Amino acid sequence: MTIIEFDKVSKSYEEGKHVIKDISLKIDEGEFVTLVGPSGCGKTTLLKMINKMIMSTSGRIVIRDKEISTWNTTDLRRSIGYVIQQVGLFPHMTIAENIGYVLKITGEDKVKRRLKALELIKLVGLDEGYIDKYPRQLSGGQKQRIGVARALAGDPDIILMDEPFGAVDEIARKKLQDEFKQIHQKLGKTIVFVTHDIHEALKLGTRIVLMNSGRIEQSGTDKDLVYRPRTPFVKDFFGIKGYKALLDENELQKEYEAAILKAEGTK
Numbered sequence: 474m475t476i477i478e479f480d481k482v483s484k485s486y487e488e489g490k491h492v493i494k495d496i497s498l499k500i501d502e503g504e505f506v507t508l509v510g511p512s513g514c515g516k517t518t519l520l521k522m523i524n525k526m527i528m529s530t531s532g533r534i535v536i537r538d539k540e541i542s543t544w545n546t547t548d549l550r551r552s553i554g555y556v557i558q559q560v561g562l563f564p565h566m567t568i569a570e571n572i573g574y575v576l577k578i579t580g581e582d583k584v585k586r587r588l589k590a591l592e593l594i595k596l597v598g599l600d601e602g603y604i605d606k607y608p609r610q611l612s613g614g615q616k617q618r619i620g621v622a623r624a625l626a627g628d629p630d631i632i633l634m635d636e637p638f639g640a641v642d643e644i645a646r647k648k649l650q651d652e653f654k655q656i657h658q659k660l661g662k663t664i665v666f667v668t669h670d671i672h673e674a675l676k677l678g679t680r681i682v683l684m685n686s687g688r689i690e691q692s693g694t695d696k697d698l699v700y701r702p703r704t705p706f707v708k709d710f711f712g713i714k715g716y717k718a719l720l721d722e723n724e725l726q727k728e729y730e731a732a733i734l735k736a737e738g739t740k
C-alpha cells in the first residue's frame with residue numbers, strides 16, 4: 474500500500490528556477506528507497522518535503538492517505554523518524570535520555586523510556602553499558618547508532634535518512650549498513666535514504682531512485698539500474714562501480730584471488 478506519494482511535484486527556491494521538476498513517485502509501505510544522484514540534483518530537497526521541512530511550489534504530496542497541507546506539522550514530524558549526518562545528540566543528556574527524548578515529550582514515564590532505550594541500544598548493536606554515558610564519550614559511528622535508535626524511539630512507520638553514515642570511516646560505515654539493512658528487514662519500516670554513494674544506494678535500497686537535475690532519471694531494483702539502464706546518464710552514473718557493487722562478497726573474493734594468481738603467473 475502506498476504510504477508516500479509525490480504527484481507532479483515541483484520546487485523552486487528562486488523564481489523560475491526549479492530544483493525539483495514535476496516529480497511523481499509512489500512509495501509503498503515497507504520499501505527501502507535510496508535516493509541517489511550527483512551533488513545538487515535535489516535529493517535532500519525531495520526528502521525534506523516528506524516531513525514538511527521544505528514546502529513544494531506545486532503538485533501534491535500525500536502521506537498516509539492525507540494531503541500534506543492537512544497534516545499538523547508537529548504530528549507529522551513526530552510520526553516520521555529523521556536521521557542526518559550530524560546526529561545532534563543533546564550533550565548534557567545521557568544516551569538513555571537522548572533516545573527517550575521523544576517519548577518524554579509524548580508523556581511516557583521514566584521506566585518505560587529507559588526500557589525502550591535499552592531495547593533500542595541493543596537493536597542498533599551497542600552494549601547496554603553505554604546507556605548512562607554521555608555523547609562525548611562515544612565514537613562517531615556509535616553516535617550515529619544512537620541517532621538511529623532515537624529515530625526509532627517513537628515507533629514511526631517512516632524513517633528519513635540524509636547521508637546518515639557519511640561521516641564515519643569506511644569499516645564502521647560498512648558495518649552500520651549491514652546492521653541497518655537487518656533492522657529494516659526485522660522492523661519493516663518504510664525508509665527513504667539519501668546518499669551520493671553508489672555502493673550504499675545499491676546495497677541498501679529495495680528500490681533505487683536515480684535523480685538528475687531535479688528529475689527522476691530511473692527508478693527500480695539494483696539490477697534494473699545496473700544491468701538495464703534506460704539512458705546513457707544511468708549507464709555512466711553506475712558504470713563499473715555498479716557491477717562491482719552487485720557482486721557478492723564471495724564473488725569479490727574469487728575475483729581477488731584470480732587476480733593474484735594471474736599476477737603471480739606473470740612474474
Ligand SMILES: Nc1ncnc2c1ncn2[C@@H]1O[C@H](COP(=O)(O)OP(=O)(O)OP(=O)(O)O)[C@@H](O)[C@H]1O
Pocket residue numbers: 486487492510511512513514515516517518519669
Ligand atoms: N535553501 C536554499 N535556497 C536556495 N537554493 C537551494 C536551497 N537549498 C538547496 N538549494 C539548491 O537546490 C538544489 C538542490 O539541492 P539539494 O540539497 O536538494 O541537492 P542534493 O542532491 O541533496 O545535493 P548534495 O548531494 O550536494 O547534498 C541545489 O542547486 C542547491 O544549491
